[in-house]
Amino acid sequence: MLVVACSAPETGHAGADAAPLALPDSITGARPFPADPAEPRLVNVRQLTHGGQNAEAYFSPDGRQLIFQASWEGVSTCDQMYVMDVDGGNVRRVSTGEGKTTCGFFFPSGQRVLFSSTHAQAPGCPAPPDYSRGYVWPIDDYDIYFADPDGSNLVRVTDSPGYDAEATLSPDGRTIVFTSTRDGDLDIYAMDADGSNVRRLTDEPGYDGGPFFSPDGTKIVYRAHHPADAAELADYQALVAANLVRPSTLSVWVMDADGSNKRRVTTTPGANFAPFFHPDGRRIIFSSNLHEPAGRNFDLYMIDIDGNNLERITQYGDFDGFPMFSPDGRHLVFASNRGGKVPGETNVFIADWVDGPLAPTSR
Numbered sequence: 096m097l098v099v100a101c102s103a104p105e106t107g108h109a110g111a112d113a114a115p116l117a118l119p120d121s122i123t124g125a126r127p128f129p130a131d132p133a134e135p136r137l138v139n140v141r142q143l144t145h146g147g148q149n150a151e152a153y154f155s156p157d158g159r160q161l162i163f164q165a166s167w168e169g170v171s172t173c174d175q176m177y178v179m180d181v182d183g184g185n186v187r188r189v190s191t192g193e194g195k196t197t198c199g200f201f202f203p204s205g206q207r208v209l210f211s212s213t214h215a216q217a218p219g220c221p222a223p224p225d226y227s228r229g230y231v232w233p234i235d236d237y238d239i240y241f242a243d244p245d246g247s248n249l250v251r252v253t254d255s256p257g258y259d260a261e262a263t264l265s266p267d268g269r270t271i272v273f274t275s276t277r278d279g280d281l282d283i284y285a286m287d288a289d290g291s292n293v294r295r296l297t298d299e300p301g302y303d304g305g306p307f308f309s310p311d312g313t314k315i316v317y318r319a320h321h322p323a324d325a326a327e328l329a330d331y332q333a334l335v336a337a338n339l340v341r342p343s344t345l346s347v348w349v350m351d352a353d354g355s356n357k358r359r360v361t362t363t364p365g366a367n368f369a370p371f372f373h374p375d376g377r378r379i380i381f382s383s384n385l386h387e388p389a390g391r392n393f394d395l396y397m398i399d400i401d402g403n404n405l406e407r408i409t410q411y412g413d414f415d416g417f418p419m420f421s422p423d424g425r426h427l428v429f430a431s432n433r434g435g436k437v438p439g440e441t442n443v444f445i446a447d448w449v450d451g452p453l454a455p456t457s458r
Contacts, residue, residue, distance in 0.1 A: 121145055122167055125183040128434060128444065133410040135453050137427065137446035142434055143183035144442045148174065150430040151417045152443040154181075155201045158421040160244070161428060162189065162199035162208055163443055173220035176210045178244045181426075181445060189246045193218040195235060198261050201244075202288075203268040208244055211237035211260035215251065224339055231339040234258045234276060239290075252290040258338075261304050264288070265352070266312045272296070274304035281340060283317055285354075296354030300328055302340055303348075309372045313352055314400075316360075316379055318345045318368040342366055347381050349400060360402050364388040369417045373397070374424040380408065382416035395429060414441065424448065 125141040143152075144165065152163035159181055164174040176190040176199045190196045194214030201208050213221055216236045224233040237260040239252040253259040255277045262273035272285050278295065281302040286293040297303035301321035308315055320342075322328035334340055345366045350357040360379060361367045365388030370381040377400055382393045386407075395408040395415050409415040413432035420427055427448045430441050 122147070122170075123179060123183045123186050125181075125445070131410060134408065136408055136449045138449055140444060140446040141183075142442055142444050143179070143181075146436060146440060146442075148441050149443045150441055151198060152428045152430065153200055153419050154421050154426075154428065155244075156203050156205045156422060158423060158426070160201075160205075161443070162201060162210070162244075164196055164199060164210075176208075176212075178208070181428075183443075187245055189242050189244065190214070190240075191249070195220050197237065198263075200263045202264055203266060206243065207241055209239060209241050209252070209262055209264070209271070211239050211262060213237055225337070228334065228337075228339065229341060230343060231334065231341050234281070234335065234338040234340055236338075239271075239273060261306065263307050265308045266310060270308075270312075270352070272306040272308065272315060274306070276335065279335075281335060283315070283354075285352075294354075296350065297357075301331060302342075302345070305368060305370065307371050308352065310374050310376045314349055314372075314376075315352055316347065316349050316370045316372055318370060318381075319348045319359075320344050320346065342368065347379060347398070349379075360398060360400065361385075361405075362402065363405070366393075367396075371419050374420055374422065376400075380418045380420070380427075382418065420448065424450065 123144055125143055128140040128142045147167035149165040152161040160178055162178050164176055166174050173195040175188055176196040177186055177188050179186040190212055191214050194212050196210050196212045199208055199210040213235050221235045224231050237258055239259050239262050241252055242249045257276035259275045262271050264271055269288050270285050275284050281304055282297045283303045283306050284293055284295050299321050303319045306315045306317040322331050343366055345368045347360040347367050347370045349360055363385040365384040367381055367383040370379050372379055378397055380397050383396050384390055384393050392412055393414045393416050395418050397406045397408055411433045415431045418427055418429040426445055428445045431444050432441055
């Protein structure tokens with residue numbers, strides 16, 4: 096069942112942190128980060144968060160703010176949703192402080208945001224996944240919410256059992272795309288911006304998710320893996336039944352906004368995920384371990400929409416992921432383990448983007 100956006104806002108949580116949070120100075124605030132000569136497309140790199148787990152930072156339409164998810168010791172036990180200025184300041188919580196959140200995104204107006212949260216199911220953090228089945232991602236019981244960027248006027252948009260998350264908006268603000276298990280598989284759906292008119296865009300068995308629109312709104316880029324044989328399909332379906340998915344093999348795909356004309360962009364091994372369009376609409380940036388498919392070293396890559404001209408962007412020896420260009424294409428925000436005080440710490444970074452041909456000595 097869907098609850099459209101004109102439903103009554105939730106009370107008791109929203110707006111509690113409309114003022115900037117009183118966070119230790121050590122947690123946020125832009126600080127210069129040493130440039131890597133092997134990463135010539137990234138200059139003036141700044142680290143915006145400092146400690147804990149911070150990821151999936153996405154720009155506001157005017158490029159002045161970021162919405163991101165984070166968990167910090169002493170602040171929240173599991174991920175909550177926050178908005179901050181692009182200099183890492185003026186941090187305020189958007190979510191309720193209960194449950195676990197993921198996948199925040201701004202409306203084109205900049206006056207509303209959406210994100211997914213588990214807080215309606217339970218106020219605590221969901222149980223961690225069962226890693227005895229290998230490296231898996233949990234498929235927690237999320238629903239999609241709208242709120243103002245200060246956390247006020249919170250509205251629940253979906254009320255479907257299972258996973259409703261990975262939601263983003265079309266450039267005109269009329270369509271939301273998201274990933275859901277509502278029909279028993281991990282598929283991509285679209286709905287109108289008021290939560291109505293839900294339609295399924297993918298239906299091939301396997302994981303289809305992480306959708307983002309192209310700048311002109313005519314295409315959707317996403318990650319997918321469709322099992323190749325009966326044994327692999329059975330393993331995938333058993334994991335989904337246990338609210339898990341194994342993300343070790345993923346490819347970047349593109350389809351038209353109505354779900355037609357699906358085509359695979361990457362044919363490289365490993366996990367190719369978190370794709371996002373360059374503002375020119377002709378290139379896609381994504382994260383991959385294609386250079387070490389069995390490992391956890393992910394870097395950022397760029398590829399043309401037709402699958403040509405693959406270019407490695409980052410060279411760091413651990414995780415780089417969740418890239419997004421600013422609307423004007425001048426900046427790139429991403430999450431990385433670089434600079435962490437402890438192994439596995441993930442922070443948000445922003446850099447000026449160098450487009451166009453590079454000098455031969457810089458390649």
